[in-house]
Amino acid sequence: MDIEKYIRERAAAVNKALPAFVLGLKGAQPRLAEAMVYSLAAGGKRLRPVLMGAAYEMFGGRARDILPAACALELVHTYSLVHDDLPAMDDDDLRRGRPTSHKVYGEALAILAGDALLTDAFTVLLSSKYPARVKPAHVLRAAAVLSARAGARGMVSGQAADLQAEGFLRGRLTPSRRAAGRKLLAYIHLHKTADLITAAVEMGAALAGAPEKDFRAVSAFGRELGLCFQVADDVLDVAGDKKKLGKSGSDARNNKLTYASLLGVEQARLEGEALLRRSLARLRGVRGAAAPKAALAGIADFVYRREN
Numbered sequence: 001m002d003i004e005k006y007i008r009e010r011a012a013a014v015n016k017a018l019p020a021f022v023l024g025l026k027g028a029q030p031r032l033a034e035a036m037v038y039s040l041a042a043g044g045k046r047l048r049p050v051l052m053g054a055a056y057e058m059f060g061g062r063a064r065d066i067l068p069a070a071c072a073l074e075l076v077h078t079y080s081l082v083h084d085d086l087p088a089m090d091d092d093d094l095r096r097g098r099p100t101s102h103k104v105y106g107e108a109l110a111i112l113a114g115d116a117l118l119t120d121a122f123t124v125l126l127s128s129k130y131p132a133r134v135k136p137a138h139v140l141r142a143a144a145v146l147s148a149r150a151g152a153r154g155m156v157s158g159q160a161a162d163l164q165a166e167g168f169l170r171g172r173l174t175p176s177r178r179a180a181g182r183k184l185l186a187y188i189h190l191h192k193t194a195d196l197i198t199a200a201v202e203m204g205a206a207l208a209g210a211p212e213k214d215f216r217a218v219s220a221f222g223r224e225l226g227l228c229f230q231v232a233d234d235v236l237d238v239a240g241d242k243k244k245l246g247k248s249g250s251d252a253r254n255n256k257l258t259y260a261s262l263l264g265v266e267q268a269r270l271e272g273e274a275l276l277r278r279s280l281a282r283l284r285g286v287r288g289a290a291a292p293k294a295a296l297a298g299i300a301d302f303v304y305r306r307e308n
Contacts, residue, residue: 003298010053010063011046018071021124028116035105035113039078042096047229047299048200049074054295055204055218058288061133066207068128069142072121073200076150079117080196082110084159121146134207141206149199158192165257173262181262188257193233194226201225201296210288217286221296224279229303231272234258236308239265276304 018040022033049070053063063070085092085100086107092100102110125143148154165184173181201222205215238260259268279300283293 001294001298003295003302006295007045007047007050007299007302010050011044013064013067014046014049014070014074015043017067018074021068021071021075022120025120025123031105031109032112032116035101035109036117038104039082039095039101039113039117040074042098044096046074047303048077048196051197051200051222051225051296051299052204052207054292054299055201056208057204057292058218058286058296059205059208059210059214060289061208065131065134066204068124068130069139069203069207072125073146073196073203075117075121075124076146077196079114079121080150080155080159082114082117086110089159089163118150135209138207138209142203145199145202145206149195149202154191154195154199155193156191158188158190158195161188162192162256168257169261178262181257185257185259185262189227189230189259190223193230194223197226197229198222214286214288217282221279221282221286221300224275224282225300225303228272228275228279228300231259231268231275232304232306234260235265235268235272236306272304276300 019037022028022036022040025033028036052070052073053066056066057063081095082101084090085095086102093103094100100110101113105113122143125146126139130139150156161184165188168181168184198219199222201218202215205218210218237258259271263271280297283296283300286293
C-alpha cells in the first residue's frame with residue numbers, strides 16, 4: 001500500500017468539505033467566517049480524519065459515510081492550532097508555511113475564530129445527515145468521546161501543563177528533577193496530542209458500533225500512536241527542516257519541555273520507536289477488516305518516519 005497516496009486521497013475529501021461546513025453556518029459574521037476558513041484552508045495531512053475513516057472502515061463502513069464527523073474533528077484540531085499559535089501560548093508566526101491566524105486577523109478575532117471552530121464542530125457532528133447504518137446513538141457516543149478528549153480532562157489540560165512547564169529546563173537537571181520532568185512530559189504529551197489522536201480512532205469505532213473489546217483495543221492503539229506522533233514532532237522541532245515543517249520551531253525558543261530537550265534527539269528517537277512498536281502491537285489485537293487495519297499500521301509507521 002502506498003500510504004502517502006492513501007493519506008493524500010483521504011485528506012482531499014476532507015479539504016473539499018471543510019469550508020462548506022463553515023460557509024453553511026447561516027448568519028455567521030463574514031469576517032469571522034473568513035478567519036475560520038483561512039485556518040482550515042492551510043491544509044495539512046489531516047491525519048486525524050484519515051485515522052477516523054480507517055477505524056470506521058475496519059468495522060465494515062465506508063469513510064465517506066462519516067465525513068461530517070471527520071470534519072468536526074478537524075474543526076476541533078484547527079481551533080487548537082489557532083489558539084496554540086497565539087502570543088500568550090507558543091507565539092508562532094507561521095503555521096503550515098503561512099502566517100498564523102492572529103498575524104492576519106489580529107489576536108481578538110483569532111481567539112473568536114478558534115472559539116467558533118470548537119463550538120460549531122459539535123453543530124457539524126450532531127446536526128449533519130448520516131446513512132441509516134450510522135445510528136443516532138453512535139453519533140452521540142462519538143460526540144461524548146470528542147468532548148471528553150478535547151476538554152478539561154484531555155487536550156486543554158495538556159495545553160495548560162505545557163504552559164506550566166515553560167522554563168522547567170533552566171538550571172541543573174538532577175536525577176530527581178529529570179524524573180519529575182519525564183512524568184510531567186508524559187502527562188503533557190498524553191493530553192496535548194495523544195488525546196485527540198485517540199479520539200479519532202475511538203470516534204471511528206463508536207460510529208461503526210464496534211464491540212466494546214475492540215473499542216478498547218483501538219483506543220489503546222490511538223494512545224500509543226498519539227504519543228509516538230508527539231515524540232516525532234519533538235525531534236523534528238530540533239532536527240527537522242524548517243522549510244518542510246512550515247513553522248518556526250518555537251519549542252526551543254520558549255524553552256519548552258520536550259523529549260528532545262530532556263533526553264536528547266537520539267534517545268527521543270528510541271522512545272518514538274518503542275511507542276511505534278507498542279502501537280502496532282495494540283492494533284494487532286483489534287478484530288476487523290484487513291485492508292483498513294493495514295492502512296492504520298501504515299499510518300502509524302508514517303507518523304514516526306515523516307519529515308514534516
